[in-house]
Amino acid sequence: MKKIIYTKFGGPEVLQIAEVPIPAVQETTVLIKVKAVSLNPLDWKIRNGEMKLMSGSKFPKGMGIDFSGIVEETGTAVTQYKKGDEVYGILDVFKGKALSEYIIAAEKDVAIKPRNISFEQAAAMPVVGSAALQIFKTLVSLKKGTEILINGASGGIGMFATQIAKTQGAVVTTVVGDIGVKAVKDWGADFVVNYNNEDVLKGGKQYDIVIDLSGKMPFSKAKQIMKHSSAYVHTAPGPKEIISSFFINLFSSRKYKLLMLKPSPEYLTELRGYVENGFKIVVSKVYPFQSFEKAYTEVSNGKFIGKAVITMDDLNNK
Known part of the structure; x- marks a missing residue:
């Protein structure tokens, strides 16, 4: 599978596509086929080396914190999700790695996607x-x-x-x-x-x-x-x-x-309720996976409304 990584701190130019094995599901985790990944200022602060105290300096590192996707496989102890469920969630704030064809997430870090919005909108919500x-x-x-x-x-x-x-x-x-x-x-x-x-x-x-x-x-x-x-x-x-x-x-x-962000499973559930009851989610920029460098360059510099996301459709449709 394809995954965005970097092996040194720096600007968008340090990002690259790596071919890596699909990760194996564990007892309490789910394997998710990623549909979209949100872009957050924390992404480039970590990539630039501004957050070394929290993120560490071990390479390679991945990109992306919040995501949406479809459950592909579940661990034996997972009870809330099954193959085919549409979900959204948030990975470790300082380790990320969501910008990948497939990811492993703990059961507690995902929630059922709001039924009335797109995968792109769902990915924009968690952080x-x-x-x-x-x-x-x-x-x-x-x-x-x-x-x-x-x-x-x-x-x-x-x-x-x-x-x-x-x-x-x-x-x-x-x-x-x-x-x-x-x-x-x-x-x-x-x-x-x-x-x-x-x-x-x-x-x-x-x-x-x-x-x-x-x-x-x-x-x-x-x-x-x-x-x-x-x-x-x-x-x-x-x-x-x-x-x-x-x-x-x-x-x-x-x-x-x-504000020191500490994600909570309850937050994901509460957000879904708000959105299903009419909250507006604006995604004003959507980039294909292959344009990851352009996405991080433009979004970190630009003024835009709501959120920007990277979609995996150019990979999923192959």
């Missing part, structure tokens, strides 16, 4: 959907009337965070560029700030929660628009943010929260 759920379940509390600002809301996490917050009765303000305005309105945002036309920091409004998804609104700026008792969420923290948050939280009523 960003789990991140949004984790923010609201473990970092901040939502209730009816909570004023929340989502900066950089037109990407994957913003897509879920906006819709989840609305189900909880929050009042959601999103900050996006020109191409994101229609999408966040479709997702239910109450107010939309187009950063090309106005500066949200000068709008005079204060919020209970500020979530920065763009990496362009640090706590030092966000606190200008935060209420006295409020929370700021950083979704891609490094050592600097970890240290800063510790000291800020000691002395300030404006809390600095860090």
